[in-house]
Amino acid sequence: MTVATVPDMNPPRRKSFYKRNEIALTPWLFLAPGILFFAVYVIIPIFQSFNLSLYAWDGLGEARYIGLANYQELMTDRAFEVSLWNNVKWLAFYLLAIPAGLFIALFLNQTVVGIRLYKSLFFFPFVISQVVVGLVFAWFYNPSFGLLNTALGWVGLGPINVLGDPTMVTYGIIAAGLWPQTAYCMILYLTGLNAVDPEQIEAGRLDGAKGFRMLWHIILPQLKPATFICFVVTIIGALRSFDLISIMTNGGPFGSSRVLSFYMFEKALSEYGFRMGYGAAIAVVLFLIMLIFIAYFLWSMFREERGH
Amino acid sequence: MxxxxxxxxxxxxxxxxxxxxxxxxxxxxxxxxxxxxxxxxxxxxxxxxxxxxxxxxxxxxxxxxxxxxxxxxxxxxxxxxxxxxxxxxxxxxxxxxxxxxxxxxxxxxxxxxxxxxxxxxxxxxxxxxxxxxxxxxxxxxxxxxxQWGIYYREDIFNELGLEEPTTWEQEKANCQVILDSGRKCYTIGSKFLWTAGGWFDYLNMRTNGFDFHMELARGEVPWTDDRVRATFANWRELIDMGAFIDNHQSYSWQEALPFMVRGEATAYLMGNFSVAQFREAGLTDDQLDFYQFPAITEGLELAENxxxxxxxxxxxxxxxxxxxxxxxxxxxxxxxxxxxxxxxxxxxxxxxxxSVDDDEFLNQGFEMLSSNSPGGVAQFFDRDFPAEMAAEAMQGLQEFMVFPDNLDDILNRLESVRQRVY
Structure with missing residues (x-):
């Protein structure tokens, strides 16, 4: 066959590698920048922290491998214990923002003249910086000129120094944190209430549901997505409670208002700190606590998606 | 040295x-x-x-x-x-x-x-x-x-007929008179801890001397040593008298200034940088004066920060x-x-x-450091002690000022830190 010697003028064009795998590859290409930065700034540092927590390092000289000694020290460190308990207190009491936010949202969910203004006033604390919130509350609690003691004086109660008393200080700071957090939950619930189906309310009303029963059986189930988001942001907010503590008490008096994140900062990065390994060990513990919640959030979101 | x-x-x-x-x-x-x-x-x-x-x-x-x-x-x-x-x-x-x-x-x-x-x-x-x-x-x-030392309200001292004390007994006697007049002896803001370190520096250098203070700073003496306890015992005398303003753990050193400016407290153990603040707050040089921290243990050479x-x-x-x-x-x-x-x-x-500028406080400080500090010159608590020791210790000092009964617990804690740090 002579034909075979003639070069084929129209060979079946081999598609490029990309063209052949376009469907599979494209999502990864779009994800690549995100994955890259997420890995460099989040995933890798997590493992670096794990690694660093096994060393004694002052940030300047040579890092010395000491195994689990940092964790052993944590077990007997009373300041760590105090911080851990304070974290638990934050997680428990910060959640009060959810019912409080719901209550205010229900209260504001009506049509009155100027309701927008009232809503914005209630939302205001969430807009201002945490630093300002901390300062305002520090003045409010101030034992010499604070409004709190003046108000307590009116009803004949003695002056108290909330931020100077190791038993009260954490609750005092949580109360300050609840102010903006309640506003946040309120706005989430207000949007949720907009989406409540009026027909269901109507049906409930025909069946004689009123007041609390209406709220519990008809409204709240429809607000479930909002409640979930409120829960997520409140838990995250509680675990991130750093700025308020730094502004209001600087961890004091004598370290009784520290939480893990603040203690980690003090040990690793503050003026007298620079025990990087020990700070990393605290960070690992904090990470493990967060991991419980993160796992729960991911699991419920995953379940939600499968449901639809 | x-x-x-x-x-x-x-x-x-x-x-x-x-x-x-x-x-x-x-x-x-x-x-x-x-x-x-x-x-x-x-x-x-x-x-x-x-x-x-x-x-x-x-x-x-x-x-x-x-x-x-x-x-x-x-x-x-x-x-x-x-x-x-x-x-x-x-x-x-x-x-x-x-x-x-x-x-x-x-x-x-x-x-x-x-x-x-x-x-x-x-x-x-x-x-x-x-x-x-x-x-x-x-x-x-x-x-x-x-220099560091005691800055005080000269006008209140004059009003009460008090003189600058040079001994611990006089210091306490003065303080009693001040307390009886309805004022506090000392203002202090210990929120950021280091001010309490200044008090410890002076009490320890006056009770046990400069050399002992430096041995403690170098970690050569345990915190549970009886001489350290003696220092705290002297401090406790003032605390039990109610000499310090209440709620000092909630104030920064600047927030503690108004107590002295308003005359609710009469003295402040501070560094010379406070003078500018006092003047800015309206105290004149007639109202403000300075004295060296008085001697406690007799015969001990005075040392300064x-x-x-x-x-x-x-x-x-x-x-x-x-x-x-x-x-x-x-x-x-x-x-x-x-x-x-x-x-x-x-x-x-x-x-x-x-040459030293002609300023009431600079002159007194220069005079004090050049002729009346034979024991030595220390830097300051958080500069003489290693950072980690200083951080833990200053917290303990603040706790002691609020709850003096916790002393044993505090000293044991500091001792265990000392054994790890040095």
């Missing part, structure tokens, strides 16, 4: 008398090239002083390109770790004594013992040499220091010769007189041939 300090203070006293015409620094040679300076003097007045000083140095060496960076004082404390290891300046500010240790032992500060051999510096800066020395070498030069701010050459600097020339200029008698006067830093010059 002890005897050297005594000798140097004697030298300081004599040269101060002769200080009329100190010879100007001989900067014959003109420098060229670059000089990169990092400063932590971010407050307005010190910043202007430093910038003016650098401008004068630049005038003397027109061919020298000087690049100055001023970093916020607090941020500087963490940033120094970065810039000493990478991208070093040629000159950087810092603090004397134990605060230098991490950088000296990491090999990040240049040994400048050669400067200290030079006649001018050796004779005139002898009083601060101890504070700049680690392992027998000097690692920088000081540029200013200031005089924190020293310093200049260093990073080991990784590129223009070390220029940096050395700059350091020589900084400590020269004329420059020291100028930058420490009332219009500039308002503190004490480190050069014995400099």
């Amino acid at each position: 002890h005897s050297m300090l005594k000798a140097s203070i004697a030298a300081l006293a004599t040269t101060a008398v002769l200080a009329g015409g100190a010879p100007a620094e001989g900067h014959g040679e003109k420098l060229s090239g670059d000089l990169k300076i990092f400063l932590d003097t971010s407050n307005p007045a010190p910043r202007a002083t430093m910038e003016d000083m650098i401008a004068r140095f630049s005038e003397m060496h027109p061919d020298l390109t000087i690049e100055t960076t001023v970093i916020d004082r607090e941020a500087y404390k963490t940033q120094i770790r970065n810039f000493l290891t990478a991208n070093s300046p040629d000159v950087a500010t810092w603090y004397a004594a134990n605060r230098m240790t991490p950088y000296v032992s990491a090999g990040l500060f240049e040994d400048v013992s050669d400067l200290w051999m030079e006649e001018d510096i050796a004779t005139n800066l002898a009083s601060t040499k101890g504070a700049m020395t680690i392992d027998g070498k000097q690692w920088g030069v000081p540029y200013t220091y200031y 005089a924190p020293t701010d310093t200049f260093h050459i990073p080991a990784n600097a590129t223009n070390k010769d220029n940096a050395r020339a700059f350091l020589r200029f900084v400590v020269s008698a004329d420059n020291q007189t100028l930058i420490n006067n009332g219009e500039n830093l308002g503190q004490l010059p480190v050069n014995a041939s400099s």
